[in-house]
Amino acid sequence: MPKETFFNLPEAKRQRLIDLALAEFAENDYDTASISRLVAQAGIAKGSFYQYFENKEDLYTYLLALGAEAKAQFLGSNPPDPAMGTFAYIRWLSAAGIQFELARPQLSQIGYRAVRGGALPAALQEQARTGAAVFFRQLVEQGQARGDIAPEIDADLAAFLFNVIFTELGGYLLNRLPDEVGKDDGRSLFETPEAARLFDQVLHILEAGMGTT
Amino acid sequence: MPKETFFNLPEAKRQRLIDLALAEFAENDYDTASISRLVAQAGIAKGSFYQYFENKEDLYTYLLALGAEAKAQFLGSNPPDPAMGTFAYIRWLSAAGIQFELARPQLSQIGYRAVRGGALPAALQEQARTGAAVFFRQLVEQGQARGDIAPEIDADLAAFLFNVIFTELGGYLLNRLPDEVGKDDGRSLFETPEAARLFDQVLHILEAGMGTT
DNA sequence: CGGTCATGTGACTGGCTGGTCATATTGAAA
DNA sequence: TTTCAATATGACCAGCCAGTCACATGACCG
Numbered sequence: 190m191p192k193e194t195f196f197n198l199p200e201a202k203r204q205r206l207i208d209l210a211l212a213e214f215a216e217n218d219y220d221t222a223s224i225s226r227l228v229a230q231a232g233i234a235k236g237s238f239y240q241y242f243e244n245k246e247d248l249y250t251y252l253l254a255l256g257a258e259a260k261a262q263f264l265g266s267n268p269p270d271p272a273m274g275t276f277a278y279i280r281w282l283s284a285a286g287i288q289f290e291l292a293r294p295q296l297s298q299i300g301y302r303a304v305r306g307g308a309l310p311a312a313l314q315e316q317a318r319t320g321a322a323v324f325f326r327q328l329v330e331q332g333q334a335r336g337d338i339a340p341e342i343d344a345d346l347a348a349f350l351f352n353v354i355f356t357e358l359g360g361y362l363l364n365r366l367p368d369e370v371g372k373d374d375g376r377s378l379f380e381t382p383e384a385a386r387l388f389d390q391v392l393h394i395l396e397a398g399m400g401t402t
Numbered sequence: 403m404p405k406e407t408f409f410n411l412p413e414a415k416r417q418r419l420i421d422l423a424l425a426e427f428a429e430n431d432y433d434t435a436s437i438s439r440l441v442a443q444a445g446i447a448k449g450s451f452y453q454y455f456e457n458k459e460d461l462y463t464y465l466l467a468l469g470a471e472a473k474a475q476f477l478g479s480n481p482p483d484p485a486m487g488t489f490a491y492i493r494w495l496s497a498a499g500i501q502f503e504l505a506r507p508q509l510s511q512i513g514y515r516a517v518r519g520g521a522l523p524a525a526l527q528e529q530a531r532t533g534a535a536v537f538f539r540q541l542v543e544q545g546q547a548r549g550d551i552a553p554e555i556d557a558d559l560a561a562f563l564f565n566v567i568f569t570e571l572g573g574y575l576l577n578r579l580p581d582e583v584g585k586d587d588g589r590s591l592f593e594t595p596e597a598a599r600l601f602d603q604v605l606h607i608l609e610a611g612m613g614t615t
Numbered sequence: 616c617g618g619t620c621a622t623g624t625g626a627c628t629g630g631c632t633g634g635t636c637a638t639a640t641t642g643a644a645a
Numbered sequence: 646t647t648t649c650a651a652t653a654t655g656a657c658c659a660g661c662c663a664g665t666c667a668c669a670t671g672a673c674c675g
Binding site for chain 2: 654
């Protein structure tokens with residue numbers, strides 16, 4: 190946790206620091222991200238940074254927590270229809286994930302790095318990974334309880350598939366359809382028939398393969 | 403490319419160096435892998451290393467090439483039935499990939515890191531990534547030409563799905579079924595009904611979702 | 616004014632990195 | 646035995662890094 194000093198900072202300065210830290214950790218992995226660079230960018234002394242945070246990992250976990258909170262809030266502000274079927278829910282979930290990626294690219298990138306691993310404190314990586322795994326596992330079990338996913342499907346395996354596909358799908362679509370990005374309206378990507386077609390096709394494949402119909 | 407000096411080395415010494423380098427780059431990503439550590443391990447002088455290789459990247463690309471060659475040879479030595487359908491071929495391909503992972507874990511790990519990205523020279527990453535993408539793309543197009551994959555499926559999207567699933571599936575299975583690993587016979591993983599069941603289920607899902615039947 | 620407490624500072628430490636280079640060793644040919 | 650090119654060496658360099666600490670600044674209070 191950041192120290193009290195950090196939260197005592199004037200709002201503007203604190204936010205500026207957060208923004209610069211987000212930029213640093215979005216552009217670089219944990220090892221490559223540099224506190225020296227960050228403080229130089231921010232125009233504060235190295236010592237001041239260590240008045241705000243215990244150490245590098247402290248800042249990083251704080252940014253991760255910010256990202257998790259922002260994403261939860263983002264998803265909560267566009268809640269899905271509760272009566273939605275499992276596959277429709279998954280479609281909604283990943284569409285919302287891409288919206289979030291467009292709206293908060295830095296936060297997304299940092300979370301992506303955490304889940305996808307690479308150089309970062311082992312404990313954090315494990316936490317992020319298992320968090321995602323558990324979530325998808327529950328999703329699948331719920332889907333089977335509701336009769337949306339065939340009971341003979343191995344729940345853990347299906348969770349793995351959802352996890353890996355939807356972790357990467359956003360990046361794939363954004364990379365494939367770069368022209369659709371950058372319009373002021375974050376929803377633009379899904380107004381194009383092309384994006385919707387690809388999206389639906391993935392869901393259709395999974396539903397045909399795992400569904401009960 | 404390594405310098406001539408490297409290839410002039412006595413076979414035993416050269417192989418020993420390669421083995422230690424494989425260990426170093428399998429355990430650490432490109433940035434974290436350390437030439438200083440490597441030469442200390444090998445008991446040679448820092449300067450000697452730079453008589454053998456241009457620099458760190460030179461060694462790394464050499465190891466990657468070794469890995470690619472070893473894998474190609476491995477796959478070539480268990481060739482699939484040429485009359486095999488596309489999905490059976492994909493099943494064979496990923497099973498062989500896991501066998502390779504069991505037989506040459508260090509080479510696999512290095513290749514995995516290259517494809518999956520993280521800290522490494524951008525040019526190499528791009529090369530590894532697009533190499534895999536192109537391969538799967540061709541696979542899908544061939545599958546459509548043979549009538550195994552439905553023509554209305556977006557070929558690039560399907561290639562993406564195969565790519566992402568089979569890049570991660572090996573690690574998932576190895577992680578989920580660790581007891582099956584470690585037996586002297588590399589083929590052991592697939593003699594267990596459990597592994598075969600999971601494997602078949604993935605293929606079944608994909609075939610039901612993308613096939614023509 | 617003096618005191619006290621939170622905050623700010625940047626030179627500094629110790630440790631690591633990839634890479635260089637003048638020098639030493641080796642081994643074989645002449 | 647002399648010579649000469651290939652190879653081996655490790656001290657050294659510049660550049661990073663995370664983290665520390667003795668000290669400076671500033672603000673509020675009596």
